[in-house]
Amino acid sequence: MKRVSDVAFSDAVKAEQARRGSRTGYARMAEKQDWRDRVTPDLAAFLAERDSFYLATASAAGQPYIQHRGGPKGFLKVLDDKTLGFADFGGNKQYITLGNLSENDQAHIFLMDYAGRQRVKLWGRARVVEDDPDLLGRLADPGADGRPERVILFSIAAWDINCPQHITPRYSEDLIALAVDKLRQRIAELETEVARLRDRGIG
Structure with a gap:
């Protein structure tokens, strides 16, 4: 029986899983709750908070290429439950992704x-x-840097969430600024309290 996860678990992959002892677990996963092939509310919410992702393509000969894409939060937009899209801006004019997609439309997005x-x-x-x-116009964010030149649409075949193992936490400037602002506010509150206690002759 064809499973959604078969997009990644080819016969060769399944053979390696069997040889290395993980095939039974993945087969059980596919039977109980396979990967999804449509946008869910959870995925849409996750995408809305992302300001970058990696797009992988390959030439007809199979030569892989990975390109980083960045923009305002949510620039990778949900168009319907099977389709994502983003505005493609002018870059270094290598056009490797465009060339690959002209002869091989298989692609992968990693967030x-x-x-x-x-x-x-x-x-x-x-x-x-x-x-x-x-x-x-629907996909180009007004606040994005550069000039949008075209659109790239991505039709979802399958998606999966990985476990957090080996992910070193890193924080954006916005998150750091928010944490620092909270610390500054708390310091100001404590300084005010110290001054009040001193005025009362305490401390």
């Missing part, structure tokens, strides 16, 4: 939440959309 120690992996197919100003 990290370092502070929350969570990673999400999405398998699917991607395509480039040129000359669609309405779609580009």
Whole structure:
């Protein structure tokens, strides 16, 4: 029986899992709760908080390539329960991703939440959309740096959440600033309390 996770668990992968002792567990997982192939509210909420991700493509010959994409939070948008999209901005003009997608539409998106120690992996197919100003307008965030040139759409075949093992927590400037502001507020409160006690001759 075909399973959603078969997009990653090919016959060769399953053979390695069997040889190394993990196949039974993954087969049981697929029977009870396989990977998902549609956007859920939890996934949509996770994507809305991400300001970067990695997009993997490969040439027709199988040469892999990974490109980092960044932007305002939520720039990778949910268009429907099977489709994600983002505005593609001008870069270094290597066009490796575009060239790969022109001959091999299989792609992968890898997202990290370092502070929350969570990673999400999405398998699917991607395509480039040129000359669609309405779609580009829907996906291009006004606050993003640079000029949007085209759209890349990603059709989800499967997605999965990894365990937090080996993820070293890292924090964005925004999160650090929020924590520092809370500390400053607490310090100000304590300084006010110390001054009040001194005025009363205490301390």
